[in-house]
Amino acid sequence: MNSSDKQFEQRVRAHYQEAIQNIDPVTAGRLRAARRTALEAASAHASPRHRARVLVPVGALAAMALAVLMIWQPSPQPQPASKQAAATEQDNEYLPPGADTADPGLYQNLDFYSWLAANDSSQAKR
Known part of the structure; x- marks a missing residue:
């Protein structure tokens, strides 16, 4: 800063101090209320920006x-292999036996089983 800037700054400060001393209390109260309102608004607007600054990197x-x-x-x-065999046996436990391992008598009279199923459902209706 050069000397003219310093002199200007000193004059502005002097005028400011003089204005502060000569201000009436009602105007001073209104200025303080306006200052509080402005500070509250600034802090309310600053928080979404702060959140955005934090959330963008966290999201990334x-x-x-x-x-x-x-x-x-x-x-x-x-x-x-032993675990795979055990798992296969457990899965097959709920399936009907294959034709090669089942009793051949079960497969001899399939017509009888279909007749039994048809008559059983008709008797349930009575």
Whole structure:
């Protein structure tokens, strides 16, 4: 700053101090109320900006983490043969037996079983 700027600043400060001393209380109260309102409005407008500044990087990191987890998945480990056989037996437990392992008598009279099913449902209606 050069000397003319310093002199100008000193004169402005002097006028400001003089104006503060000569202001009436009603105007001073209105100025204080206006200042509080302006500060509250400024703080209310600053918080969404602050949230945006924080949420954008956090969202980007979350998206990157999701992408990494989708790409980098561990490969399934092969199961031992004994566990696979046990799982197959458990799955087959609820299935009817195959023709080669079942009693041949079950497959001799299939017409009888269909007749029995048809007559059984007609007796349930009575």
